[in-house]
Amino acid sequence: MREAEVSQGRKKNYYDLLGIPIHSSPQKIKEAYRKLQKIYHPDIAGPKGHDYTLVLNEAYKVLMREDLRREYDVSIGQIRVGSGKGSSLQGYSSWKGPLRPQALFVDENTCIGCAECVHHARNTFVMDEALARARVRVQYGDDDSQIQVSIESCPVNCIHWVDTEELRVLEHLSRPQQKDGHGIYGQGWESPINAFKAAKSFHNQLKKQAKDSIKNARSTEEETPAQAEARINASMKLKMENISRIWSWLKELVG
Amino acid sequence: MAEQAYTVASDSETTGEEKTSPAFPEIAIGIDIGTSQCSVAVWNGSQVELLRNTRNRKLMRSYVTFKDEVPAGGVSDELAHEHDMLSGAAIFNMKRLIGRVDTDPVVHASKNLPFLVQTLDIGVRPFIAALVNNMWRSTTPEEVLAIFLVELRAMAEVKLRRPVRNVVLTIPVSFSRFQLTRIERACAMAGLHVLRLMPEPTAVALLYAQQQQQSAQENMGSGSEKIALIFNMGAGYCDVAITATAGGVSQIKALAGSTVGGEDLLQNLMRHLLPNMKDLFSHHGIEEIKKMGMLRVATQDAIHKLSSEMAVPVDVDLGNGTKISKFLERAEFEEVNKEVFQKCETLIKRCLCDAKLEAEDVHDVIIVGGCSYIPKVRNIVMSICKREELYSGMNPLEAAVRGAALEGAVASGISDPFGSLDLLTIQATPLSIGIQADGSNFVPIIHQNTTTPVRKEQNFTTVHDNQAEALIFVYEGDEKTVEDNHLLGYFKITGIPPVPKGVPEINVCMDIDASNVLRVFAGVIIPGAKCPPPFMEVRMPTVDDGHAWSAQTLHKTYGSTLDLVTVKKKGQH
Numbered sequence: 001m002r003e004a005e006v007s008q009g010r011k012k013n014y015y016d017l018l019g020i021p022i023h024s025s026p027q028k029i030k031e032a033y034r035k036l037q038k039i040y041h042p043d044i045a046g047p048k049g050h051d052y053t054l055v056l057n058e059a060y061k062v063l064m065r066e067d068l069r070r071e072y073d074v075s076i077g078q079i080r081v082g083s084g085k086g087s088s089l090q091g092y093s094s095w096k097g098p099l100r101p102q103a104l105f106v107d108e109n110t111c112i113g114c115a116e117c118v119h120h121a122r123n124t125f126v127m128d129e130a131l132a133r134a135r136v137r138v139q140y141g142d143d144d145s146q147i148q149v150s151i152e153s154c155p156v157n158c159i160h161w162v163d164t165e166e167l168r169v170l171e172h173l174s175r176p177q178q179k180d181g182h183g184i185y186g187q188g189w190e191s192p193i194n195a196f197k198a199a200k201s202f203h204n205q206l207k208k209q210a211k212d213s214i215k216n217a218r219s220t221e222e223e224t225p226a227q228a229e230a231r232i233n234a235s236m237k238l239k240m241e242n243i244s245r246i247w248s249w250l251k252e253l254v255g
Numbered sequence: 256m257a258e259q260a261y262t263v264a265s266d267s268e269t270t271g272e273e274k275t276s277p278a279f280p281e282i283a284i285g286i287d288i289g290t291s292q293c294s295v296a297v298w299n300g301s302q303v304e305l306l307r308n309t310r311n312r313k314l315m316r317s318y319v320t321f322k323d324e325v326p327a328g329g330v331s332d333e334l335a336h337e338h339d340m341l342s343g344a345a346i347f348n349m350k351r352l353i354g355r356v357d358t359d360p361v362v363h364a365s366k367n368l369p370f371l372v373q374t375l376d377i378g379v380r381p382f383i384a385a386l387v388n389n390m391w392r393s394t395t396p397e398e399v400l401a402i403f404l405v406e407l408r409a410m411a412e413v414k415l416r417r418p419v420r421n422v423v424l425t426i427p428v429s430f431s432r433f434q435l436t437r438i439e440r441a442c443a444m445a446g447l448h449v450l451r452l453m454p455e456p457t458a459v460a461l462l463y464a465q466q467q468q469q470s471a472q473e474n475m476g477s478g479s480e481k482i483a484l485i486f487n488m489g490a491g492y493c494d495v496a497i498t499a500t501a502g503g504v505s506q507i508k509a510l511a512g513s514t515v516g517g518e519d520l521l522q523n524l525m526r527h528l529l530p531n532m533k534d535l536f537s538h539h540g541i542e543e544i545k546k547m548g549m550l551r552v553a554t555q556d557a558i559h560k561l562s563s564e565m566a567v568p569v570d571v572d573l574g575n576g577t578k579i580s581k582f583l584e585r586a587e588f589e590e591v592n593k594e595v596f597q598k599c600e601t602l603i604k605r606c607l608c609d610a611k612l613e614a615e616d617v618h619d620v621i622i623v624g625g626c627s628y629i630p631k632v633r634n635i636v637m638s639i640c641k642r643e644e645l646y647s648g649m650n651p652l653e654a655a656v657r658g659a660a661l662e663g664a665v666a667s668g669i670s671d672p673f674g675s676l677d678l679l680t681i682q683a684t685p686l687s688i689g690i691q692a693d694g695s696n697f698v699p700i701i702h703q704n705t706t707t708p709v710r711k712e713q714n715f716t717t718v719h720d721n722q723a724e725a726l727i728f729v730y731e732g733d734e735k736t737v738e739d740n741h742l743l744g745y746f747k748i749t750g751i752p753p754v755p756k757g758v759p760e761i762n763v764c765m766d767i768d769a770s771n772v773l774r775v776f777a778g779v780i781i782p783g784a785k786c787p788p789p790f791m792e793v794r795m796p797t798v799d800d801g802h803a804w805s806a807q808t809l810h811k812t813y814g815s816t817l818d819l820v821t822v823k824k825k826g827q828h
Contacts, residue, residue, distance in 0.1 A: 030480065030501070031501070034501060034502055034504040034506070034679075035502075037504060037679060037681060038502075038503075038504060038677075038679050041679055041681070041769065042708065042768065042769035042770075043662075043665055043666050043679060043680070043769055044665070044668075044679060046668075047768070047769075049769075050708050050768050050769065053708045053769070054708055054709065054710050057706045057707075057708065057709060060706070061706070
């Protein structure tokens with residue numbers, strides 16, 4: 001009984017279960033949760049509502065706590081941006097004013113460091129002195145017209161409008177990544193050659209990992225759901241630790 | 256309703272069966288058994304109605320008088336004078352005594368009551384007796400409660416002109432699960448089936464949810480979420496709950512409760528007026544009982560008057576030169592009961608903290624119960640919640656029973672065409688539940704204030720090489736060591752394979768359903784085994800009397816040979 005119900009819970013992710021989009025605010029989550037409770041709570045649906053309510057309560061607990069929600073999002077291969085208090089992946093640029101669907105992104109692999117963009121929109125762009133590349137410091141830091149001018153002024157067309165949701169991943173991946181090394185001096189840092197491609201594969205990787213872990217959880221009979229969960233959590237933690245290490249390194253670098 | 260051939264009352268799981276008989280769902284009645292007063296309410300098809308007894312009273316005194324043959328309770332009986340209840344023949348305050356052992360300080364505090372409460376201080380049931388024809392006749396809190404419930408049931412059946420079987424009872428937040436089984440036992444003795452045992456402030460929260468929903472409908476408002484803090488203080492217990500309400504759903508965020516109430520205020524003041532009270536009344540002679548009754552009535556009277564006056568005269572002549580003549584000021588009363596009021600403060604603060612809320616987040620502050628009329632209590636609540644006025648939409652003495660009646664209707668599957676029953680309570684567990692591990696530590700598996708229904712599990716492992724068996728002690732409470740928590744039960748897991756310590760995986764899973772039934776599943780997990788040993792499923796609590804004893808005996812017999820330790824997990828929340 002337990003096995004079946006848990007796998008049912010896993011098949012549908014918590015957002016599907018609550019029938020809400022992934023970027024829903026806590027308010028929306030609350031509303032959806034209460035609506036479903038009014039249908040499935042054992043007080044109303046009788047004892048058969050028990051198992052469903054268990055999953056519903058767990059989903060609510062996880063999604064209402066920002067830290068748990070962030071971990072959960074990663075585990076199901078989804079990345080939220082900037083909704084609520086925090087975002088799941090902290091990128092580089094900050095926002096002036098409200099979030100907009102489109103964001104600016106400088107492809108630092110193409111950038112030649114001419115500083116034209118910084119000249120035209122100094123509140124938006126900034127030069128990374130260490131890498132001699134431009135990057136976005138504040139989204140929409142200047143007037144729309146100023147930003148437009150700076151985009152057009154770029155000689156190599158490396159300033160892109162991207163989906164806000166993609167921004168964090170792109171910004172994260174365009175940073176130098178720690179290279180897996182095998183020798184004593186093998187470790188180092190490298191940037192992906194194409195940040196857009198890397199973002200795509202990053203997404204796929206996350207999805208695959210999530211899928212694999214579910215498969216594993218189901219295939220080994222002896223493994224309890226709790227163990228599977230623990231393992232997923234642990235691997236997620238490792239992953240998050242890796243990412244945060246990069247960030248802290250970057251912060252030191254940029255100052 | 257078809258008579259069941261045989262119902263084992265304490266193991267009744269008949270909610271499912273009853274739900275599937277849709278022809279005439281019996282509407283469960285709501286009962287609020289207070290330490291001092293009691294009331295019954297039911298959904299009458301359009302609203303909640305309080306039932307009145309033959310003397311046209313909605314609130315009845317909770318006591319049972321033992322006479323020659325037939326005991327009589329406060330439902331049908333009417334006392335000529337308060338003194339009659341204090342003759343030694345009447346047992347009251349049973350809600351304070353039920354399910355407690357004789358080492359409990361609350362039981363010791365009850366020794367000053369006119370009837371007999373005898374303790375041996377070894378962790379068994381106290382001996383309770385009523386004075387009948389100059390003899391102490393023994394009884395139990397369960398029996399007294401059952402007699403009282405039989406009267407209530409008879410009254411309700413006459414009023415409703417139908418058999419009454421299903422009930423929703425309100426209970427104090429601080430009741431242990433063992434105490435809940437004693438309440439269920441009393442109900443079963445009275446032929447009642449408990450549909451829900453509802454912590455009192457959560458019943459009030461449901462009434463509040465209904466009121467908010469109605470006012471939202473009237474104002475065509477959006478019915479946005481409202482947070483309410485409910486403070487309930489009666490004669491025996493003090494409870495606090497914080498609820499988030501929207502669209503008729505009351506979601507309990509946090510609960511806190513303690514055994515302090517009007518009875519403590521009364522006893523502290525009695526002791527203040529007559530410092531050598533304990534010595535004077537320790538023998539429970541007939542004359543002493545009479546004197547104690549006089550003092551009790553006079554003190555109670557003074558407390559009531561102090562709610563509206565700043566000072567009252569107290570004049571009691573207890574004979575033999577013991578005379579109390581005093582001008583009692585309100586400040587004096589408050590000073591004498593400083594600790595009780597401090598306890599109230601702590602409870603409210605803890606509840607706010609557990610709900611992760613600030614006083615400013617609370618929209619409405621509701622104060623109910625008999626002690627809600629005491630100015631000091633109101634001041635405490637208002638000052639902690641930082642506001643000038645309290646929610647005024649409900650009768651403080653009827654709110655809990657009305658909420659229970661609403662829950663009774665909802666849980667019976669009744670719906671209302673006008674949407675008045677479009678309600679739901681999402682409960683939370685007031686106390687953590689866990690097992691003993693890592694020595695005598697309490698390791699919670701379900702933490703306090705977790706939304707129910709809930710199922711949680713955790714893995715443990717052995718402490719000795721080749722340990723073949725393990726004892727699972729299930730405890731309830733929020734203290735670090737098991738001794739300070741309530742033992743709910745214990746059982747043994749066998750068939751652990753002979754491997755070094757720390758290798759076997761013992762899985763313990765706990766499940767609480769909507770009717771607050773706790774089941775503990777446990778067993779050893781052997782990877783790769785073709786037919787693993789079956790898991791155990793134990794409905795808790797399983798302990799009977801003397802629960803302090805059984806644990807001690809087990810520890811003495813087995814030491815740490817059957818102990819468990821927690822498995823440290825990464826990413827555990």
